[in-house]
Amino acid sequence: MQDPLENRLAVMVAAATDDQISADDVLAARHSLAALGVTSLSLIRLVDAIEDEFGVDVDPGLVDDFANLVADVAGRLR
């Protein structure tokens, strides 16, 4: 069911947390990224990494849960 973008972003979330959270945890989570343990620092790192890799600008203030993040990036890539 999962698309390549979703998988890639899950890996990037994990990397932004220095792998304190695994990509599988990110994909399985139903709660906000914060509830999963993604700190604000990690979120900025994630948003920077997304910009570097996909060339799109995500507002870190609006990233709440993973599904929305995927939808947001997918929308900007279209």
Next chain:
Amino acid sequence: MSERVRFSGGRGGRANLAWGQRSIYEAMRQAGPASAHYFNLWRVLPMPRGRGPYTVEQVTSAVVALVARHDSLRSRIALHADGQPFQIVSETGWLERQVLAATEQEAEKAAEGLVLDLAARSFDLVEEWPVRIGLITVDDVVRQVGVVLCHTAVDGYAADIVVRDLRQLLLRGSLARPPSQQVLDLVAEQESGVGRNRSERALAHWEAGYRKGPPTMFPDLVAEPGSPRWSKAMLESRALEDAVTIVAARHHMSTATVLLTAVSALIGTITPHETCVITPIVHNRFRPETRDLVTSLSQLGLFTMSPDPDATLAETLEATLPEAMRAYRHAQYDQLAWEAMVERVSADRAVKVDPSCCFNDMRPVDHSALQESSPGEDAIRTSVTSSRIEWLPGVDHFTCNFCFFVTRQSGILSIGLNADTCRLPQSRMVGLLRAVEELVVESAFRDARPGELEVAP
């Protein structure tokens, strides 16, 4: 005795100043050579235990290898015909070295004195490379190395990298990997399309804030100047450290964000503005390639919030986190374009926009997770009684009305305020520091609101 040590190694090149360098360069230019030493950074490194002994020449060789490793440490500033600065990275040059003999008992103190001496003079940005070293020897063996660095070449984070690399060079003789990025590459990135886009986005964030916020946060002169006019108070508080760790973990935030929000909320109770504008100094070390980049990368960010004295700190933290993250994200921009934006907005508003209200977390960047162990409510509340205010040397002239800072003194979290006493009398400065402590400590254990606290007038 002061002498010059030759260095060679590494590439040469020239480039514009990186954005963070430009911002510090401007601040130093405005301060003038008589005061620019205020911006110097220094670190003291005791020789690694269990290794050595190290001779003066061995330590000097390690410093030369260190300088060869980082472009930034071989960079000097020159001026174009129109007065605009650029940097020249040299393949060879010199740095100042002082060697001082001491007794075993005095070595540590002597190192502190020597490094302060070396830091008490401004760097000649055109003639001098940005590193000075002071070595303390006991029986011809080096015990301590003091490193003084010019702020156009390093920020606090980079100064820590420099000392870490020097330590590794002393222990191992070489470093396996080159730095993640060099200042010349950073400038190229900033001048590329990606960099320009990043800057434009950041400036759009600033412009929106500068158009809506109050032109300045503390407009009114309410008291006769204290002595000195810009006084500097510091509150050392273990209770605050323990409490802010609890609150930060609860909200998945950094302790810096909690303190930034708490102080902004309290400023809201002592100023009449609908919007509180505060400019945190942002380290800009979020990208992996910045991990061991030696340069002055930090720049001001812009944090705005609408203070609500009746909202709990917890509510305010949740409500303002998006703005805090935008502040951190949009702190990389072309300094000259930023100045043009400020002029444009000021002209449109017919008033100089300058919040003059900043926040500086000077602790090393913390990439690690928050600690689990906490002493518990009773112990934390009890330890409030042992926190204490200390007055540090102030100055009679300064450029910012309100500088809130966070630091660590002998292992204990300290918050401090360097402020214009005509706008914030000393009693109010102390009141504000105490209120930040109380708001955060209370918030660790119950709902606490800034409006419930009295900040001394």
